[in-house]
Structures are given as structure tokens and as C-alpha cells.
Amino acid sequence: MASIARSSLLRQVASAPKVAVATKPASQNSIIANAARASAFHTTARRDLLPPLPQKVVGTVNDAAPVPTPSPSHGSYHWTFDRLVAASLIPITVVPFAAGSVHPVLDATLCATILIHSHTGFQNIIVDYVPTYRTPRARKAFIWGLNAATAVVGLALYQYETNDVGLTETIKRIWKA
Secondary structure, three states, X not given: OOOOOOHHHHHHHHHOOOOOOOOOOOOHHHHHHHHHHHXXXXXXXXXXXXXXXXXXXXXXXXXXXXOOOOOXXXXXXXXXXXXXXXXXXXXXXXXXXXXXXXXXXXXXXXXXXXXXXXXXXXXXXXXXXXXXXOOHXXXXXXXXXXXXXXXXHHHHHHHXXXXXXXXXXXXXXXXXX
16 A cells, blocks of 8 residues: 555656557557556565664674573463463353353453453563564563553553443443443
8 A cells, every 4th residue: 555655656657648448459559558557556666664773793603592591481381371361261251241240359350361461462572573682772661661551451440340330241231232
């Protein structure tokens, strides 16, 4: 879609000769002209959105890749925790609607599990796509922003659970509306 909005492409299309609809078969020249006009929509110049980050070489070609230090809060333990939280969301979401009663503890557990699941998911995105070795300050800012957003959403869910009808009751009311 962005290639259509380019001014050079619009100039090409505007300056191309108009092809009239004819009842006789198209000549070879009109086919080539149409192909040239259509190809302008399919080819674009490569333009980087952001300039490349500073490049630096650490070590030599023959150095081994650095191995991170093992940590129980990362790696397979972290992945297992994420999967357990994601799998626990299924029964915690279904039970209040299947049982027909809304218990505040079950509602609070659902809100906490959704909050933890969202936090760890966004944390995984930051870890994967904002590397420390290239942009350490940006990564720290994203992590602090995620922690602040999680705290604000946690406080909002707490206020909603204690001062209003709660999450599952809201879903029930929306479903019946």
C-alpha cells in the first residue's frame, strides 16, 4: 500500500498515455505499454525506514560464540512457566460460566492469570526483538515501560474487581446483551 502513495509512482502513472478501450484486438505496443504501467506497481526501490545501528566487531573470526550463563529464571524453566500459565487459562476461563456462579476468588485468579500471561508474553517479545547488545538503553526503557504498564493494569483490575461487578460478571452481561 505504501508503494502506491509514493510521489514518483504517481507521476509515472499520471504521465503514462491513456489507453482507450477498443473493440479490435490490442496491438503489441499497447500490451507493452500496459505491462510497463502495471510493473510500476510491482517494483519499488529499497529504502530503509531507520538507519542501521553502529556496527562493531568483537573478537576475531575464530572466536567461539559467547555462551550465556545458565539461570533458573530463563530458558526452559521460563518456557515451562509460560506454558503452564497459558494452559491454566482454559479451565479458569470456562469454570465461572459453566458453574453459573461467580466467586470473587475465582474472578481475582482469572484477572491475575491474564495479567501474568500478558506480562510474560510482552516480556518475551521485548527479549526477542530488542537485543541488549545493540540497544541497551531502549531495552531497559521497554522493560521499565512494561513493568509500569503491568502495575497500572493490575491496579485497574483490582479496582474493577473490588468497586464494580468484576470481570466475569461483565462478560456475562455483555454476552446476554
